[in-house]
Amino acid sequence: MNGIGKRLALVCAVGALTLAAAACTGSGASTVKSAAANGSPSAGAAAAGASAKAAAAKAGPVVTITPASGAISADPSTGITVTAAGGTLTGVVVRTPGDPVTGSYAAGRASWHSTWALDVSQSYTVIATARARDGTITTSTSAFRTLTPAATFSTEIFEGYQQTYGVGMPIILYFSHSITDKAAVERALQVATSKPVIGSWYWDDNCGMAPTCAYFRPRDYWPAGTTVSFTGHLNGVEGAPGVYGYHTLTQTFDIGQSxxxxxxxxxxxxxxxxxxxxxxxxxxxxxxxxxxxxxxxxxxxxxxxxxxxxxxxxxxxxxxxxxxxxxxxxxxxxxxxxxxxxxxxxxxxxxxxxxxxxxxxxxxxxxxxxxxxxxxxxxxxxxxxxxxWFLSWSQYLKGSALHEAVEAGPGGSTFVNPATLPPDTAKAPLQTAPAGNANAV
The missing domain is CATH 2.40.440.10 (L,D-transpeptidase catalytic domain-like)
Structure with missing residues (x-):
């Protein structure tokens, strides 16, 4: 290269450096645009992330079902959980040859959970659908099977179908196995009554009739003429380590005259x-x-x-x-x-x-x-x-594993904090048992 060429090359190099220096003094937006145009690694990553988010938005919400599809020994006591990331659930359908599965959505419908435990040794198919804000819909399916337990417990109820009992009659349950997780079992017990009733469960490990007994007693005597329906959603409930219920228990009976x-x-x-x-x-x-x-x-x-x-x-x-x-x-x-x-x-x-x-x-x-x-x-x-009825209401509440009262009515029952209950106005001996009635004189 002759002298003139060398000088031109030097001038071009200096010009390029000058342009680069000028670009560094520009606005932030210009900097990003220039960096992206020039293949900057950090800018490329940002662009890729934005593209991924856009793609995810177009792909719709992510629906997760637990137990996952393909599970063959799912724990029935944990039930089914469905969540939707980036959207809201619009529908959850559970198909099974076993007991029907009901459930409820959390606030905002970002998740859904089954109400009761699942049946043991049973197959399930869950189909869940969610919608994103832009209307994109995602459907996810999980097919699984629950475990077959090595040990089970059965439950019997004393009351007979459509039989009539007195106003003091408790619901009496006999368990074939010692129940150690009483709270889990108590949550599975539902009482529906034709007239509003307040009551509580009480656990007895020394009843002499079974390894464990449980009794539901109203706070005061039943209203005469009440129809009582009991459902024990015990299939799949782990009552003791490794010991599961394997059936759902139902019964309906009547309370007669006082x-x-x-x-x-x-x-x-x-x-x-x-x-x-x-x-x-x-x-x-x-x-x-x-x-x-x-x-x-x-x-x-x-x-x-x-x-x-x-x-x-x-x-x-x-x-x-x-x-x-x-x-x-x-x-x-x-x-x-x-x-x-x-x-x-x-x-x-x-x-x-x-x-x-x-x-x-x-x-x-x-x-x-x-x-x-x-x-x-x-x-x-x-x-x-x-x-x-030897026990006062406050004593009876202490026998509940949940230490909660039960409010029952035609739609079923819910557990409530006893402190929130209305005051008891029942009078002994015709509406409730006398206080301290078992004491010697």
């Missing part, structure tokens, strides 16, 4: 109230000293006419017998002690009635009618009979 007995060991009389009014006032004889009839608010358990009663020095068939303790206390016909009835306690612990009175009461009684014995020097024993 029949309440109040018997005094001191006055030797019993009053029978029917639908809140005094219907009968009969002479009685209760347990003699040493065989005292125990105090407490019990419930009638069963009745039989006659019952073979045996003990030291006697064995006879007793007519018109209504049982109220497991150990063998009855309201019954005692034709042999009519002369002492109303005056003296001579029985072996039962409540002796005149024959005409025993027959009338027998025909009135159904399981769950309240019987309160008072004035005895012998205290009642918990679990000797259906003794749920």
């Amino acid at each position: 029949v309440i007995a109040i018997g005094s060991t001191q006055t030797h009389y019993t009053q029978i109230y029917v639908d809140g009014k005094l219907a009968y006032n009969w002479p009685i004889s209760t347990g003699r000293p040493g065989l005292d009839t125990p105090d407490g608010s019990y419930l009638t358990i069963e009745k039989e006419n006659p019952v073979l009663m045996t003990g030291p020095g006697y064995s006879l068939e007793v007519p018109w017998s209504v049982r109220f303790t497991f150990s063998g206390d009855y309201y019954h016909d005692a034709y042999w002690s009519v002369g002492e009835q109303g005056y003296e306690n001579v029985s072996h612990g039962c409540v002796n009635l005149p024959p005409y009175a025993a027959e009338i009461y027998y025909n009135l009684a159904v399981p769950g009618d309240p019987i309160t014995i008072k004035g005895s020097p012998l205290a009642g024993t918990w679990d000797n009979g259906w003794t749920m």
Whole structure:
């Protein structure tokens, strides 16, 4: 290159540097545009990110279903969860040959969760749809199967279908296995009532009838004429480590008229109230000293006419017998002690009635009618009979695993903080059990 060429090349190089320096003093927007045009790595990444976001927006919201498709041992106790990132859920459909699956959306419909546990050993297909703000729709599907547990528990309910019970009758559940996660099981228990009712669950590990028992009792006696429907959504609930429920339990029964007995060991009389009014006032004889009839608010358990009663020095068939303790206390016909009835306690612990009175009461009684014995020097024993009404409302609430009350009505039940409940205005002994009723005098 000759001298003139070298000088021109130098001038061009200086010019290029000058232009570059001028570009550095420009506006930020110009800088980004120039950098992108010149292939700057940072600018390229920003442009790529913007493109990715735009592509994602066009692709629609991201729908995630748990359990994921292909799972073969999904935990049924956790249910189904669906979420939508970048959009709102417009529909969730669950198909299964097992129990129908219901669920609810969270606020804003960004997620959905099933209401109850899933069935064990069952297949499910979940189809969920979500919409982005620009109208883009995404549909996602998950097909999975729940686990087959190594151990299961079953549950039985005492009440019979469409049978009639007294106003004190609790819902009684018997579990075939010891329940350690009582809170999980309690959440799965639903009560629907034709009339509004406030109540609570109570757990009993020493009931003697099963490894674990659970009782639902109203705060006060049931309103007469109430229809009660129970559903235990227990299929898939883990009641103890590795032990799952495998069926859904349902039952419907009725509460009949109010029949309440109040018997005094001191006055030797019993009053029978029917639908809140005094219907009968009969002479009685209760347990003699040493065989005292125990105090407490019990419930009638069963009745039989006659019952073979045996003990030291006697064995006879007793007519018109209504049982109220497991150990063998009855309201019954005692034709042999009519002369002492109303005056003296001579029985072996039962409540002796005149024959005409025993027959009338027998025909009135159904399981769950309240019987309160008072004035005895012998205290009642918990679990000797259906003794749920030995406990005050505050004591009963402590037996709930959730420590919550239940508000029930025609649409089902919800758990509520007991502090939010309206005040209790029920009066003993006709609307609720007397306080401290099991205490000895």
